[in-house]
């Protein structure tokens with residue numbers, strides 16, 4: 001179980017096991033875990049320790065980061081087996097007596113050390129039909145905060161791809177060509193729920209984006225650093241819309257006879 | 261894997277327009293250039309959507325007048341000029357105020373979802389130095405909304421995006437741009453872009469400072485590269501220290517606490533429980549401009565009235581937990597998770613943090629083109645002039661979209677006028693490649709990391725929020741020493757994703773930028789906005805009010821600083837300001 005240690009105990013030396021390696025031709029993670037003893041300072045996050053290792057032990061240790069404030073979604077890694085942001089994972093909230101294991105996101109091909117190739121996500125995004133308003137006369141647009149709220153929850157996404165890393169459909173079953181993953185389910189939900197969007201993406205959501213592959217385990221939601229309720233608020237309502245359109249016997253009948 | 265030093269091959273790409281930087285300014289420029297029919301390369305050091313712009317919190321300023329019908333471009337223009345201590349390029353401030361509303365509405369058309377007014381329009385919030393409620397926002401994550409909107413628009417515009425690709429050198433022939441050279445971060449392989457015009461949108465220089473809200477990307481690359489081909493930098497002494505950064509624990513020192521906390525009613529107090537802003541700006545109190553609030557906090561701490569960790573207190577808890585969690589959700593989580601403070605229950609401790617580079621590449625106010633290098637355009641934080649001596653909060657995000665669009669437009673037009681690409685001098689390219697791999701051959705013991713740490717400490721202590729001739733001179737001398745050490749810094753490992761190697765190069769750019777800041781600060785015998793001299797603790801309205809400092813690289817490589825006469829505002833604009841207002845803009849200088 002996790003033990004909370006107070007600040008008084010954080011001037012300690014922690015033992016880090018950091019993955020170092022390079023990919024093979026298929027992007028598999030080939031490498032080893034290297035031990036580093038790191039003197040911690042109060043309030044440090046995992047990224048501080050990684051920077052300390054770079055500055056003092058291993059200047060070429062590869063790590064991706066930008067903001068160090070949990071706002072950009074660059075520093076995703078697996079910390080003690082859990083996909084997390086390195087800049088948001090406090091060390092004084094971790095067990096004091098165990099090594100801290102830092103590895104790259106397993107679901108994506110390795111680039112080097114803690115850095116993975118997440119370009120697949122950018123390719124997926126391109127396939128999604130962008131925002132399509134009914135008219136271009138913005139001055140006439142009116143919609144209310146409660147409509148915005150529903151969409152804004154999904155727009156909080158910082159594209160850390162931690163949910164993608166967590167989802168078993170991608171992580172264990174590698175369905176990269178069939179399923180867009182939770183990040184893009186909420187991108188789609190955000191477009192579908194926008195009060196002024198008029199594009200119809202339901203067929204696409206069912207066939208291209210592969211929403212049927214999600215079996216609502218909610219693991220993605222559990223790890224989202226932005227606390228977006230990916231499954232309950234995004235995927236389930238989308239699934240309902242898809243079911244209403246494609247499996248509702250009356251709609252099916254009407255569309256068969258050309259009235260749907 | 262590639263060997264560390266011998267590989268000098270490079271791939272070559274050709275585009276009409278090369279945009280360097282994919283923050284708000286670069287993305288907006290690329291979208292516009294592409295809309296004009298140009299072929300566009302968008303090159304960024306990090307992944308798409310991760311640029312600094314993503315961190316912006318409070319909002320973007322535009323006189324939409326959704327809440328205060330009296331607002332319009334004139335009040336916005338006047339606020340920007342007063343906030344900038346009359347040092348702004350007046351024409352840029354005017355264009356910015358006039359065009360910002362259209363640009364913000366355009367974002368909504370492209371899918372941005374701003375917070376709403378009760379009647380369903382874009383909500384606007386109050387911010388320091390803005391007379392009216394003016395900032396369109398999304399809670400406290402407006403930058404994310406801006407960058408994601410532009411990103412999702414940009415990927416459908418036929419722009420070629422080069423992610424994690426660092427540009428190290430610009431190429432020019434007889435005063436006109438010809439291309440850009442750099443490396444892929446992933447592999448370390450070299451790449452050459454041939455181009456008819458270049459838009460620089462590479463951001464600021466904040467990483468040269470110890471306590472900063474800025475990310476690792478802010479190493480002054482654009483400023484240094486532009487100077488190397490003959491561009492000038494203006495106003496480089498003006499740095500914005502944001503009054504409210506986190507101060508503890510040490511690991512989060514410098515992380516921004518958005519001004520929206522004060523915009524939403526946050527109160528600043530010192531160790532005596534006094535709302536000390538009444539002693540510095542009784543009228544505007546916490547919503548005074550950033551330069552004034554930052555210096556007030558500095559003075560309170562210096563005079564022994566600071567909080568336990570060397571800041572002051574900022575309290576928003578009176579607004580109630582529900583309101584705070586809705587309007588300032590990131591601040592709530594940031595303090596809870598990184599600082600162990602629940603801001604719905606009690607005050608946060610805050611202090612100044614290096615935040616924004618007002619100065620930058622000198623450009624034409626309408627086209628954003630460099631007056632000294634043909635085909636070189638600049639927009640966003642890396643350019644200078646718009647904000648004068650002090651930027652108002654929210655005026656950067658609007659600056660990005662107004663001048664990003666203009667830079668893209670005029671860069672595309674320039675490209676259209678060129679019948680062919682300029683030839684590239686292969687010898688130069690080879691020399692740049694050789695210079696990049698040279699650090700792998702060095703035998704020294706020191707890596708770039710400790711040199712960077714010393715640079716940050718030096719700039720913080722001697723070229724920071726308050727300055728003096730003696731310390732500025734010392735800083736300039738010490739920078740020369742750091743430069744020598746940086747030239748010898750050792751790099752280990754291979755060229756594949758090697759942060760030590762990247763830093764070795766970025767460090768030189770930071771030292772260049774730092775030297776210009778220090779020299780410009782030494783030259784300006786005056787205090788205004790983001791430049792305070794303890795030995796000239798007043799605003800000199802006879803001489804220095806009318807001068808803009810300008811820096812360039814001389815033939816022999818030295819960095820020189822001088823000044824020119826600031827362009828005069830036309831009479832009809834001067835008439836908008838009354839003398840009493842003007843006086844209040846300065847009366848706080850000298851109080852610190």
Ligand SMILES: Cc1cc2nc3c(=O)[nH]c(=O)nc-3n(C[C@H](O)[C@H](O)[C@H](O)COP(=O)(O)OP(=O)(O)OC[C@H]3O[C@@H](n4cnc5c(N)ncnc54)[C@H](O)[C@@H]3O)c2cc1C
Nearest residue numbers: 281282283285305312313318319427463640641654656657
């Ligand atoms: C925490 C924080 C909060 C802020 N909040 C606000 C706010 O509420 N309102 C407001 O108006 N302003 C705010 N600002 C300021 C504002 O966010 C920035 O000034 C603005 O985003 C800068 O945008 P840009 O497009 O100029 O550059 P950036 O967004 O910084 O983008 C720079 C780009 O250049 C690229 N680049 C740099 N060097 C190279 C190179 N050598 N080769 C290739 N690419 C390169 C980078 O990779 C990046 O893509 C805030 C700033 C911070 C730090």
Ligand code: SF4
Nearest residue numbers: 167214215217218220
């Ligand atoms: S809920 Fe669906 S998307 Fe989320 S992890 Fe489970 S299967 Fe994947």
Ligand code: SF4
Nearest residue numbers: 157158160161163224
């Ligand atoms: S939904 Fe959450 S976990 Fe997934 S990419 Fe966005 S912020 Fe990260």
Ligand code: FES
Nearest residue numbers: 067068073075087
């Ligand atoms: S560095 Fe930006 S989220 Fe961690």
